[in-house]
Amino acid sequence: MGISSEHNLCVAPPASRPFGIRVKLKASDPFARLVEPNWQQVHWYASERERDAAFDDMAGRHLYSRRGDVPSMIFEKIGQPGPG
Numbered sequence: 001m002g003i004s005s006e007h008n009l010c011v012a013p014p015a016s017r018p019f020g021i022r023v024k025l026k027a028s029d030p031f032a033r034l035v036e037p038n039w040q041q042v043h044w045y046a047s048e049r050e051r052d053a054a055f056d057d058m059a060g061r062h063l064y065s066r067r068g069d070v071p072s073m074i075f076e077k078i079g080q081p082g083p084g
Helices: 048-059
Strands: 019-025 040-045 073-079
Touching: 019 048, 040 048, 048 073
Parallel strands: none
Antiparallel strands: 019 040, 019 073
């Protein structure tokens, strides 16, 4: 997906973002009934360190979660295949 308003960026995005996080929903999530059956979202990062920090933040317990709440999203670290 492209950047909708590149003129608003303070710094140009990196040319390559080979490290990613795939986000999917568990089948039991009520939101899964509102989106396509195989819905997923992928976030790309320029470095493995940046991706791992974002992964830990996404997969961690949300600050405002209630006791007993269990995340219904599935997070998976991925990478783009290299050239050749």
